[in-house]
Amino acid sequence: MPVKxxxxxxxxxxxxxxxxxxxxxxxxxxxxxxxxxVRDAVVRDDWDAVAAAVDEDVSLGARDKRALVDSWRSxxxxxGLQTLDASVDDxxxxxxxxxxxxxxxxxxxxxxxWGSGRVHFVRRENGWKISGVDxxxxxxxxxx
Numbered sequence: 001m002p003v004k005x006x007x008x009x010x011x012x013x014x015x016x017x018x019x020x021x022x023x024x025x026x027x028x029x030x031x032x033x034x035x036x037x038v039r040d041a042v043v044r045d046d047w048d049a050v051a052a053a054v055d056e057d058v059s060l061g062a063r064d065k066r067a068l069v070d071s072w073r074s075x076x077x078x079x080g081l082q083t084l085d086a087s088v089d090d091x092x093x094x095x096x097x098x099x100x101x102x103x104x105x106x107x108x109x110x111x112x113x114w115g116s117g118r119v120h121f122v123r124r125e126n127g128w129k130i131s132g133v134d135x136x137x138x139x140x141x142x143x144x
Contacts, residue, residue: 027093027128031121034128035102039086042076053130055122060132068133075115081106096123097131114139 034053041049051069062068076084084104091100098121105114117136121128 027098027123028091030128031091031093031098031100032088034121034130035086035088035100035119038130039084039104042072043082043084047073055124055129055131057122058130058132060120060134061117061136062132068130079106097121098123098128 038050038053041047041053047069050072051065054065054068056065058065058068062071083106085106086102086104089101089103091098100119100121101116102119103114103116115136115138117133119130120132120134122131123129
């Protein structure tokens with residue numbers, strides 16, 4: 001009997017999670033979550049997870065998905081950083097497309113160094129994906 005109750009409780013909890021995610025979590029929050037997930041994957045050196053967040057049809061900032069991910073990997077490896085902060089501002093959602101100003105930097109005492117860009121997203125069946133980056137700038141000591 002206790003096992004059946006546990007299974008029922010797990011199913012109810014999973015159902016509530018899906019319901020809350022669908023009804024309460026906004027597209028803006030989902031876009032922000034993509035950026036957070038990519039930031040975390042970069043710090044873990046999990047480039048497969050980074051690539052999974054990028055759409056197959058990259059339209060800005062690189063000729064294709066692989067080139068975009070490779071450019072980010074090169075910047076990360078060249079930075080020598082072990083942590084990364086990211087902030088997401090000015091999220092604009094228009095149907096199945098979105099864009100946000102994303103600013104990244106090392107945080108802490110080195111917070112003066114940063115990179116910023118307009119990140120574009122497309123909604124796919126499995127969630128929001130990064131479809132490109134433009135309006136990129138660097139400041140405070142970072143270089144390409």
